[in-house]
Amino acid sequence: MRTIRLSIQAISLPTTAWLTKKPVNWRQIILVLLFWGFTFLWMLPAIWSLVTSFRYETDIQRNLISLVPFPITTEHYQRILGDGLVARWFLNSLVVASTRTIIQLTLCSLAAFAFTRIPFKGKRVVYVLVLIGIMVPFEAILIPIYLFFADLRMHNTYTALIAPEVASPLALFLLTQFFQEIPTELDEAAYLDGASRLTVYLRVILPLATPVLTTLAIFTFLGTWNEYLWPLISATDRQALTVTIGLRKLAETFGHQTRDLGLKMAGAWVGGIPVLIFYFIFQRRIVSGIKLTSGFR
Amino acid sequence: MKIRKSFTSFLALVALAIMLTASPIAAQDEPTTLQLWRFFNECASNFEGVTQLGDTNDVCAVQQVLANQWNAEHPELQVETTSLVWPGIVELNAALAGGTPPDIMSMHAFRIPAYASRGTLTPLTSYLEEAGVDVDDLLPNVRDAVTWNGEIYAIPFDVHGILWHINLDLWGQAGLLDDAGNPMIPVGLEAFEAACQQVLDTTGSAIFGGGEDDIVGTEVIWFSIYSQMGGSIADENGVPSVNTPLAIEALELQIRLREMGCFSSGELGKTYEGFNQGAVAGVNAGTWMVNEFDAQVKDEDAGLKDLYVAPYPQIGNTPAVWGGSHTWVVPLGPNADPERVRAAVQYIKFFYDNQIAWTRTGHATVRQSVQNSPEYQALPHRDEYAAFANQVVYFPKTGWVTAIDQIMHEETQAAILGEKTPEQALNDAQSRLIDIASFQ
Structure with missing residues (x-):
């Protein structure tokens, strides 16, 4: 907040200085200029990629680093958006990311409720076994999972894209930690009023866990949207591609890295814009989620 | 009670969603459809129904239009193309492990020994002979590059370097x-x-x-x-x-x-x-x-x-000079269904017969007859680097x-x-x- 106040003061300084004859606060002006400078530097790669996506390829290859988009062309976007399957790939990504998010939150919150609220034999052992899953990278179990879905003849289906990571040990761990912080007195009060376990879970625990659930939902959705390796091997049929893989195939180039830059950059923007919109909508939640998951206050 | 009921309904809905999503996103293949996996971009939608090459020299366009041409002329044997992320090895390895390899696959020549030695490629010599594929027309160094243990395992479609x-x-x-x-x-x-x-x-x-x-x-x-x-x-x-x-x-x-x-x-x-x-x-x-x-x-x-x-x-x-070849292989193993292999070889022959189309992309031809043809010589600069293909040194097998x-x-x-x-x-x-x- 302090940053914003300083900026407003600095911007309005020339007018107010003239009216009130206050001395110019050079320190604040320099500070604001520095902020702008660093923001520009930070944004430079994004600005360059946006400009490049609107330049002719022959022009790009004569002048790789340019922030001038003239002569301008939309040919790269036409090639990408003109492909009849791009909309389908966006839909696939949306279905996969949304469904996985919903199922993962449902499964993991139910499991976390059981671990924190229901006494049963061997709970600690089971919990530790589940948490060991955090240490096993997905790449290590990729082939067994691939074979499992191949045996079921389920590759190129939504289920194959959604199912492998719905039971997330990390999500379970975070939810368990959060549920433990919720006082059990609240459950007891509900039980006294005749509530069942399910009612306590749905009416007491879940509403109180909204911050962590929202955070998990955002990160699961974004993680699934950007997922690469599993959709690459599971969904090979062009109708079944997710947007990440589809755009990669559409804008892929061969030879050396700077070839077909316009197409690559246009592909990056087309694929990235939904994520950017998502980020702007949930900006506050994402930031508070990072604090929540990192322990940073 | 009401909550339990609605929760049960929710679970039923989730189960129903899983069942629905388990159906293939794309339609099931017909039995007579050959699966062809290739790298070099995705462009099938842009070239849907296009059977004439026009003046394109784009790698994806040439492959897709030739497949469209084949499909238009052979309703009894359709070729369904799937694009891979270059060089397609991650997808191929997974498919081989899962027992679902494609019928035809594009592969760099230098990878042939690694796959052939594991019994994942089909030896093609007899099938090529039966189909009338003129392998003697291949440049000698190129033919040698696709031969392993005396068997031809692939038909190359270019020399690149x-x-x-x-x-x-x-x-x-x-x-x-x-x-x-x-x-x-x-x-x-x-x-x-x-x-x-x-x-x-x-x-x-x-x-x-x-x-x-x-x-x-x-x-x-x-x-x-x-x-x-x-x-x-x-x-x-x-x-x-x-x-x-x-x-x-x-x-x-x-x-x-x-x-x-x-x-x-x-x-x-x-x-x-x-x-x-x-x-x-x-x-x-x-x-x-x-x-x-x-x-x-x-x-x-x-x-x-x-x-x-x-x-x-x-x-x-x-x-x-350092170089290599893009080839078509049949990754169905040595005991593949002969009818399936024959069908795959038919399409490979079609692509081989249309060699000139692929050479528009800049890569050199693998065929002696094409190398000397006026059509090939007329492509930009081909006469200037005509000697290149014969000078390519392939990696050892x-x-x-x-x-x-x-x-x-x-x-x-x-x-x-x-x-x-x-x-x-x-x-x-x-x-x-x-x-x-x-x-x-």
């Missing part, structure tokens, strides 16, 4: 054009050094621009010079031999020519940028760049006005060569940038390759 792209204006300034306006290509180290010095003195530019951030500017040069000197990266037993005295001499020569300014340094993309601006006299670039540089010449804003494409410079005793590009790039780069001596770098490369070979 590195060429010498020349800016004729700058060569003219250096006095290196003959009366007909063609470049006087130096042959041998002495002549190359002299031409390099002449170009440097008059234009200030490298005669053979490149960059150390890409294998084209590191391993490719070393491999080509080593081969031109008579060296081989494998000994007679198939064991890596990349640290022989000759290999070290080749790397030392590469570093010396770079220090002289004959090979430019830095980023490859920046060197090509300079070439397009008309500021670099010559570049080390692949067959895949021929059309791209040619497009610059046709653009009036480009500094590159007059382009000539020569085979790789001969610095050693014999002409030789061993499994460990699948790792060589990456390892040799890292090690030769380290030597070029002074992080290791040439001897250290090649000893490290040898040791790493021996490790890989021990797993084959």
Whole structure:
């Protein structure tokens, strides 16, 4: 907040200085200029990629680093958006990311409720076994999972894209930690009023866990949207591609890295814009989620 | 009670959603449909129903339009194409592990021994003979590259590799054009050094621009010079031999020519940028760049006005250059259903018969008859680099060569940038390759 106040003061300084004859606060002006400078530097790669996506390829290859988009062309976007399957790939990504998010939150919150609220034999052992899953990278179990879905003849289906990571040990761990912080007195009060376990879970625990659930939902959705390796091997049929893989195939180039830059950059923007919109909508939640998951206050 | 009911309904809905999503996203294949997996982009939707090539030279377009042509002419045997992320090996390995490989797959020739030795490829010699595929028309070095243990495992559809792209204006300034306006290509180290010095003195530019951030500017040069000197990266037993005295001499020569300014340094993309601006006299670039540089010449804003494409410079005793082939293989294993293989070979033959279409992409033909055809010669610059395909040296037929590009790039780069001596770098490369070979 302090940053914003300083900026407003600095911007309005020339007018107010003239009216009130206050001395110019050079320190604040320099500070604001520095902020702008660093923001520009930070944004430079994004600005360059946006400009490049609107330049002719022959022009790009004569002048790789340019922030001038003239002569301008939309040919790269036409090639990408003109492909009849791009909309389908966006839909696939949306279905996969949304469904996985919903199922993962449902499964993991139910499991976390059981671990924190229901006494049963061997709970600690089971919990530790589940948490060991955090240490096993997905790449290590990729082939067994691939074979499992191949045996079921389920590759190129939504289920194959959604199912492998719905039971997330990390999500379970975070939810368990959060549920433990919720006082059990609240459950007891509900039980006294005749509530069942399910009612306590749905009416007491879940509403109180909204911050962590929202955070998990955002990160699961974004993680699934950007997922690469599993959709690459599971969904090979062009109708079944997710947007990440589809755009990669559409804008892929061969030879050396700077070839077909316009197409690559246009592909990056087309694929990235939904994520950017998502980020702007949930900006506050994402930031508070990072604090929540990192322990940073 | 009400909550329990609604929760049960929710679970039922989730179960229903799972059942619904378990149905294939795409329609199931017909039994007579051949699955063809290929790299080189996705463009099927853009070319849906298009059966005429027109004037396209795009790698994806050519493959897709030819498949469309086949499908239009053969309703009884359809080919369904699936695009892969280059080079498609991750997808292929997964499919082989899952027992669901495609019928036809594009594969680099140097990978054939690694897959054939594991019994994942179908030997094609008898099927090709039965289908009337004229394998005798293949260039001898290309035919040898797709043959393993006496069996042909693939039909190649190009020879790709590195060429010498020349800016004729700058060569003219250096006095290196003959009366007909063609470049006087130096042959041998002495002549190359002299031409390099002449170009440097008059234009200030490298005669053979490149960059150390890409294998084209590191391993490719070393491999080509080593081969031109008579060296081989494998000994007679198939064991890596990349640290022989000759290999070290080749790397030392590469570093010396770079220090002289004959090979430019830095980023490859920046060197090509300079070439397009008309500021670099010559570049080390692949067959895949021929059309791209040619497009610059046709653009009036480009500094590159007059382009000539020569085979790789001969610095050693014999002409030789790093290169390879894109091929069609049948990854159904040695005991595949013969009818399925016959069907796959029919499409491969169709592609082979339409070789000229693929050579539009800049890659050289694999067929002797096409090499000499007026149609091929009429393609831009093909007559200038006609000798290239015969000069390509393929990797030896061993499994460990699948790792060589990456390892040799890292090690030769380290030597070029002074992080290791040439001897250290090649000893490290040898040791790493021996490790890989021990797993084959």
